[in-house]
Amino acid sequence: MNVAIVGVTGYSGTVLYTLLANHPAVDDIKLYGHSDEGKNGDVRYLDELIAGFHGQHVKLQKFDANQIMAGNDAVFFATSAGVTSKLAIPFVEADFPVIDLSGDFRLPDPAVYEKWYHKPAAPVADLAKASYNLADVDQPQTNYVANPGCYATATLLGLAPMVQADLIDPDTIIVDAKSGTSGAGKKLTQISHFTEVNDNLQLYGLNTHKHIPEIVAQLQKWNDKVNAIQFSTTLLPLTTGLMASIYAKVKPGVTQEALMTVFETTYANHPFIHVLDGQTPTLKQVVGTNNCDIGVVFNPVTQTVMVISVIDNLIKGAAGQAIQNFNHLFNLDETAGLPTLPVFA
Amino acid sequence: MNVAIVGVTGYSGTVLYTLLANHPAVDDIKLYGHSDEGKNGDVRYLDELIAGFHGQHVKLQKFDANQIMAGNDAVFFATSAGVTSKLAIPFVEADFPVIDLSGDFRLPDPAVYEKWYHKPAAPVADLAKASYNLADVDQPQTNYVANPGCYATATLLGLAPMVQADLIDPDTIIVDAKSGTSGAGKKLTQISHFTEVNDNLQLYGLNTHKHIPEIVAQLQKWNDKVNAIQFSTTLLPLTTGLMASIYAKVKPGVTQEALMTVFETTYANHPFIHVLDGQTPTLKQVVGTNNCDIGVVFNPVTQTVMVISVIDNLIKGAAGQAIQNFNHLFNLDETAGLPTLPVFA
Amino acid sequence: MNVAIVGVTGYSGTVLYTLLANHPAVDDIKLYGHSDEGKNGDVRYLDELIAGFHGQHVKLQKFDANQIMAGNDAVFFATSAGVTSKLAIPFVEADFPVIDLSGDFRLPDPAVYEKWYHKPAAPVADLAKASYNLADVDQPQTNYVANPGCYATATLLGLAPMVQADLIDPDTIIVDAKSGTSGAGKKLTQISHFTEVNDNLQLYGLNTHKHIPEIVAQLQKWNDKVNAIQFSTTLLPLTTGLMASIYAKVKPGVTQEALMTVFETTYANHPFIHVLDGQTPTLKQVVGTNNCDIGVVFNPVTQTVMVISVIDNLIKGAAGQAIQNFNHLFNLDETAGLPTLPVFA
Amino acid sequence: MNVAIVGVTGYSGTVLYTLLANHPAVDDIKLYGHSDEGKNGDVRYLDELIAGFHGQHVKLQKFDANQIMAGNDAVFFATSAGVTSKLAIPFVEADFPVIDLSGDFRLPDPAVYEKWYHKPAAPVADLAKASYNLADVDQPQTNYVANPGCYATATLLGLAPMVQADLIDPDTIIVDAKSGTSGAGKKLTQISHFTEVNDNLQLYGLNTHKHIPEIVAQLQKWNDKVNAIQFSTTLLPLTTGLMASIYAKVKPGVTQEALMTVFETTYANHPFIHVLDGQTPTLKQVVGTNNCDIGVVFNPVTQTVMVISVIDNLIKGAAGQAIQNFNHLFNLDETAGLPTLPVFA
Known part of the structure; x- marks a missing residue:
């Protein structure tokens, strides 16, 4: 499978990349910068952005919803609240598989969202197509999965x-x-x-x-x-x-x-x-x-x-649960690609 | 005034010493080791026991209740629960001023003490002579002050x-x-x-x-x-x-x-x-x-x-409150010798 | 392949277990307690000894050199200096593959060992059969690999x-x-x-x-x-x-x-x-x-x-390099089972 | 004595205030904001700026060199490099006692300053009136003391x-x-x-x-x-x-x-x-x-x-040494107001 990450340079995005790089069902990871990244048209690569990521010479491409859908089986949004809602609408409307780590689609009622987030909510019709899914309890009901907060x-x-x-x-x-x-x-x-x-x-x-x-x-x-x-x-x-x-x-x-x-x-x-x-x-x-x-x-x-x-x-509370929801969405083994032994000492 | 500390090498005892060394009403601090200290009759000095205590060449004397009472106006016990109750009885019975940082005299009922501490309690008559005193709320009612826990x-x-x-x-x-x-x-x-x-x-x-x-x-x-x-x-x-x-x-x-x-x-x-x-x-x-x-x-x-x-x-929860109780006991200004500006950065 | 670990409960041993559990060429990991473990003949299991190791219900068996050699292709010693030299001699003499994380076989001259370790050295003939091997620079020359210190x-x-x-x-x-x-x-x-x-x-x-x-x-x-x-x-x-x-x-x-x-x-x-x-x-x-x-x-x-x-x-300085040396010894890909992306944030 | 601090809200400035507040020869501490502080003409007080500084209701006055010299015996600059050189010239020229915690007057040669600091240096004639003084080794030679870096x-x-x-x-x-x-x-x-x-x-x-x-x-x-x-x-x-x-x-x-x-x-x-x-x-x-x-x-x-x-x-490397230099400058006991017992635990 081919998957895309939007927002890889944040902490959750970087952990998500590391986990997906070891996921047995993932063949290729493409990276896309959201609007705050890739300024001035300069080409950037992951190994130049994250210290210690030697050999991960993966290009950060300019965000383009159609291109992402054409070349990938699913996309993960590791962008901030307020950013995702601006970028994700084409995917919602195409019923394309999305795992959204932000808070933008977690609350179905725009008024509730705006009260707590102090930002404009996504359109209510789009919010209705997202399913908030606690991966250890439920299965996603739609192709747009709102991954729970930590x-x-x-x-x-x-x-x-x-x-x-x-x-x-x-x-x-x-x-x-x-x-x-x-x-x-x-x-x-x-x-x-x-x-x-x-x-x-x-x-x-x-x-x-x-x-x-x-x-x-x-x-x-x-x-x-x-x-x-x-x-x-x-x-x-x-x-x-x-x-x-x-x-x-x-x-x-x-x-x-x-x-x-x-x-x-x-x-x-x-x-x-x-x-x-x-x-x-x-x-x-x-x-x-x-x-x-x-x-x-x-x-x-x-x-x-x-x-x-x-x-x-960053794992169960963000990137790991996102992969677990991805596994659910594609009927993979729930545990695929997910670590269970703690980093000791 | 002359004061004594029993148990200066613990964290609370060391902080207590430092604060008393700057107390305007304290002229001299004598140190006494409890039974676990000063083995083999070797003479020990504070500056050899605590790194950085240059110039504090104060001898740790062998614990002796009568000697302590003869040479001091008050004694602070910074010893562990179970130790204080063994050492403090002569002071209780002489109605000598004691500030006890341990838990041994905080609970007047020996059965309650033994249930929670899993150690033998001090005699009930002695417990009755101690007053548990939260220094910011009350004044000590007896000469034996049980200083509250942190x-x-x-x-x-x-x-x-x-x-x-x-x-x-x-x-x-x-x-x-x-x-x-x-x-x-x-x-x-x-x-x-x-x-x-x-x-x-x-x-x-x-x-x-x-x-x-x-x-x-x-x-x-x-x-x-x-x-x-x-x-x-x-x-x-x-x-x-x-x-x-x-x-x-x-x-x-x-x-x-x-x-x-x-x-x-x-x-x-x-x-x-x-x-x-x-x-x-x-x-x-x-x-x-x-x-x-x-x-x-x-x-x-x-x-x-x-x-x-x-x-x-270590200060309000132990040594500082002990000094505040000491100030109460001797009708000194409640704030004498006690720091109020935080250590910043 | 079947591998054994002696000394899994130390920090290096636990990390070694975690890495070997994900090693593509390792089928089974057997655990053996050295003389300080498994007292009183009680049976112990890894998941009871290390918090968070859910599902790793692997028995710690009593150390027995012959049994280890009969059932495994290689053994890792994650025991302390002074312990390994007492346990490892039968393996040296049988030319059985050993990766030794301790310092006991790093110095070929017993006099030098004793000067720096203040312990009795292993016999000089056995020391001569060990090869100190910095895994990123050299290949092991013998079946007994003395893994370098951190x-x-x-x-x-x-x-x-x-x-x-x-x-x-x-x-x-x-x-x-x-x-x-x-x-x-x-x-x-x-x-x-x-x-x-x-x-x-x-x-x-x-x-x-x-x-x-x-x-x-x-x-x-x-x-x-x-x-x-x-x-x-x-x-x-x-x-x-x-x-x-x-x-x-x-x-x-x-x-x-x-x-x-x-x-x-x-x-x-x-x-x-x-x-x-x-x-x-x-x-x-x-x-x-x-x-x-x-x-x-x-x-x-x-x-x-x-x-x-x-x-x-614990990885390059102990367990990871040990696996790299194990990979060398068995002509596996040098990188097998070894992580290269840092744990971020 | 009356002393002034310019730049009290930085870490060194705050520690300096705390130490001066306990200095036996200091009667009053006045605070002055440098150009980056006190915007919009709003009056600010120390206890509102530093958490935990209860009761330190000291006004931060607008910086005014003449007013500072009129009302104080000495001024401490706890401002950044590049700021002090802009503010301190009137004091240098009036030969008013200054203890400068910044780096602006430590290097007598403007070219050397500009090479290392990448900022314009103070005039060479003013630099010549400053004495770099390691307080534990030397006595200040001028009224303008450049306090050494940490x-x-x-x-x-x-x-x-x-x-x-x-x-x-x-x-x-x-x-x-x-x-x-x-x-x-x-x-x-x-x-x-x-x-x-x-x-x-x-x-x-x-x-x-x-x-x-x-x-x-x-x-x-x-x-x-x-x-x-x-x-x-x-x-x-x-x-x-x-x-x-x-x-x-x-x-x-x-x-x-x-x-x-x-x-x-x-x-x-x-x-x-x-x-x-x-x-x-x-x-x-x-x-x-x-x-x-x-x-x-x-x-x-x-x-x-x-x-x-x-x-x-922050003490020996900044505020404490500054006070030691102040003590030297005014022929006070070198140790006045300076702590010597470490904060333990």
């Missing part, structure tokens, strides 16, 4: 079994999420300046984070009693990895055993999800993999369950 | 105004605390090995942390409707600093303004506590100080307040 | 072209090497305690580091005018990666162009080595790969060349 | 005794310097983006670093046989601290004892300099202090001495 992925995988089985009080969900800086991308900002991040913790987007509406929308599909979640994000002094620490009051009579039963049943045939009974995973045990490790610890004293859900934000 | 300090200062004023549902308190490694001390452990901590997050002591009972006991003194708290600790890849992220459902009708009113009233004349209205503090803005900065952010959608309480775990 | 690898690859071509004054070689902590292994030590490493630099083994004699011995094979090198190692606050900053006075008339010519000629057909002309590589551009990136910068003012050689200490 | 300070203090006593071959000096990111300031750059710095090493300014000419000029004052030095800087994944690893061939017959004799003699009455005989200091043992700790280790095999010189780049 925080949404860890949070939803941690909550799914309990919310689906109605084991927790839906008004008590609290998510204290922590992430490394790579999720914030290459753009230089005060919050990602080394001296601000190192030896420090900074909260950002409290009660306004863009991933909140996609989490709530998905939870509501599973259980219409969910109204809202309390959600915070704390920036960690590390590069890669995301932990969602999830708390909720259980319904009367729920026990550790009952919780484990629904977690194990839900994830029985899901190769990337591993559930720990009464134990908590570390962040590092999933970094470098497409796994999501989930610890479930019920506290009978407070009638509260704490669920710790950890992922690699 | 997690307890950040958590209690973040909760005090709301619990005292009964603004939150006492069954919904959740504390997601994060701390650097210095709180775990110098002892070599797997959890504090560099390759395990760096680029990682590890939870420890979930639902079993020793600071839980002292937090609950203090909350109950303020409001007898509190039964328990949900409390977790996550180890951060940094050395110094502690953040308690506190969540609770508010009582009906409570607003951001109502919350701010009680926070500002409670801490009006407390020089080390700073409250941020709708903002969240960073960890680094308190590192190097005896401050506690507290952000208060109410979310009307979830009717949940999030309070972010940050401290330097 | 510092030696980066240093020798940075020096080889200049020393072989006699372009530098051999009495002026200075190596200022810096490494992450994973090279020091899992053993808990003061120097690897998080609070000692973080925000810090510590030198260790100055003028006494075990890798000095193997470097000097190899340099002397290339150019008998080399007598000694000035070599220091500084421990960095990071986990993985090693940089050797190499300085030497050039011979009269040597220029940047002359240096580049010998570097490019020497490494022309060596797929893992990349030379940068007048530029310096970063550490991260090789982490996760078997590459060695080398920057060459001549300073005409001081007539000094600075060479920056960077590697992943 | 790399220059660590390097010169490590070399001074050997160069003054002519114990090393002046053509063999190599300095492999490493520094945290705070030296690079608050300006957002690719090289200081967290994901680029963390888990990484990056060299910068190789053979072109601005501190090279001031080092060489000072060395030549001590020993006219010095022509040049080989000098590199490597950026570390930490915030504060600087290590200069210095190598040189000794003259024939020089021993460890001879080296120690000159180091101890040179620094006998210099309270901030501590020399370690055959040992190497860690970076952390000086962070938070105005100290410079120097390890001296001679290697008889290579006839090379390695000197490790460590400083806090």
